[in-house]
Amino acid sequence: MAWTATIYRVDDEADAERYGIEPRVIGGRDGVWRQLRRLLPGLYTNGWEGWLVGDGWRMQLSLWWRMAPAIRGGVDSIQVEVTGDGDPLAVLVTLCSQHGWCLFDDETGCFVDLDDPAGTSWEGSVEDLTPARRSLAVMLVPEALRRDWREVVLYDLDGAPSRDDEDLFRRFPLGRAEDVRERIGAALPDTVWSGRRGRADVGGSRLLFHIKETGLVDTLRIWAAGPEADAWITALCEPNGWSAWDPTTQAFTTLHATSQEAVVQELVARYPGNVLAFPSR
Numbered sequence: 001m002a003w004t005a006t007i008y009r010v011d012d013e014a015d016a017e018r019y020g021i022e023p024r025v026i027g028g029r030d031g032v033w034r035q036l037r038r039l040l041p042g043l044y045t046n047g048w049e050g051w052l053v054g055d056g057w058r059m060q061l062s063l064w065w066r067m068a069p070a071i072r073g074g075v076d077s078i079q080v081e082v083t084g085d086g087d088p089l090a091v092l093v094t095l096c097s098q099h100g101w102c103l104f105d106d107e108t109g110c111f112v113d114l115d116d117p118a119g120t121s122w123e124g125s126v127e128d129l130t131p132a133r134r135s136l137a138v139m140l141v142p143e144a145l146r147r148d149w150r151e152v153v154l155y156d157l158d159g160a161p162s163r164d165d166e167d168l169f170r171r172f173p174l175g176r177a178e179d180v181r182e183r184i185g186a187a188l189p190d191t192v193w194s195g196r197r198g199r200a201d202v203g204g205s206r207l208l209f210h211i212k213e214t215g216l217v218d219t220l221r222i223w224a225a226g227p228e229a230d231a232w233i234t235a236l237c238e239p240n241g242w243s244a245w246d247p248t249t250q251a252f253t254t255l256h257a258t259s260q261e262a263v264v265q266e267l268v269a270r271y272p273g274n275v276l277a278f279p280s281r
Contacts, residue, residue, distance in 0.1 A: 002082070003082045003083075004079070004080065004081050004082075004106040005079075005105050005106055005112070006078065006103075006106055007026075007077065007080065007092075007102070007103055008021060008023040008026075008076070008102050009076075009101050009102065010022070010023060010024065013102055013111040016102075016111070017109070023076040024076065025075070025076050026074075026075045026078070027074070027075055028073065028075065029048065029063055029075055032063060032078070033050070036078075039091075039094060040091070043061070047149070049061065049063075054084075054086055054088060054091060056084050056086025056087075057082055057088045058082070059081070059082050059088055059091075060081040060082075061078055061079070062079040062081075063075045063078055064077045065077075068151070068221065071149065092112075093114050093117050102114075103117075149224070149225045150223070150224055150248060151221060151223055152221070152222050152246055152253065153220070153245045153247060154221075154222065154244055154245075155219055155242060155243050155245060156173065156242055157169055157170065157243050157256070157258075157259040158171055158172055159259060161243075161252065161259065171218070173216040173218050174216075174218070174219065175216070175217060176215070176216060177213060177214055177217055178214075180211055180217045181193070181198070181211060183236075183240050184236065187235055187239060188232065191207075196211055198210070200232070202228060202232050203226070203227075204226050204227055205225060205226025205228040205232060206224070206226055206229075207222055207223070207224050207232060207233070208224075209222050230253055234253075234254045237254045237256060238254075241256050241258055242254075243255045243259050
């Protein structure tokens with residue numbers, strides 16, 4: 001079976017469940033890894049992700065900062081993904097108790113009672129659904145994670161790219177949160193969601209999403225890794241009229257046809273000067 005949880009540091013668990021989680025800083029990335037290794041001596045780390053093999057289970061730990069992978073700097077949450085039929089709760093409860101952290105069950109939307117963790121959505125009695133054991137290198141370092149992660153920002157541009165006063169591009173909202181989720185699922189059917197986080201493993205590539213539960217989504221920052229990531233980002237953008245901006249190169253890796261200057265000028269030329277032309281999707 002598979003189970004996901006998140007480790008936070010919050011002032012009051014009851015208030016966090018009721019009004020929303022505003023995590024405190026856990027520590028710097030390197031310091032957090034050192035804290036984890038003291039209680040998890042078999043932990044293998046690579047960048048912002050780590051892996052641990054236990055008695056009948058495999059655990060993946062991901063460091064996050066402000067809803068994005070903590071490639072460097074501070075950490076305010078640790079995402080935990082477990083597969084197997086063993087019981088990882090004892091390890092996680094000890095880890096959180098020792099450091100004053102809280103364990104949030106992503107499946108139930110509640111914090112785990114560290115004094116009585118039996119009420120979580122984890123069930124250790126199901127049949128083992130994990131594949132046959134492979135070599136340690138193959139098991140711990142998937143192909144997509146051997147590559148550098150990069151940030152991509154998705155826009156629904158208002159015509160050809162031009163910046164506004166906030167140094168962002170003129171744009172429409174991508175849509176309501178629930179609609180954006182559906183559009184991602186339609187373009188990438190293998191996307192798996194856990195709370196507000198989504199992950200799509202496509203071939204040797206991986207895309208990570210983080211979308212709020214309600215309201216309009218203005219722009220969407222995603223993280224991508226792997227050789228086919230650009231192709232899958234294009235497959236996501238094309239049917240939705242979105243474009244993908246790479247902040248590192250300061251260029252659009254995907255610029256939708258309705259936002260290309262020549263296409264926009266052709267549309268404008270069809271109408272008199274007192275008519276505003278909006279590209280159709």
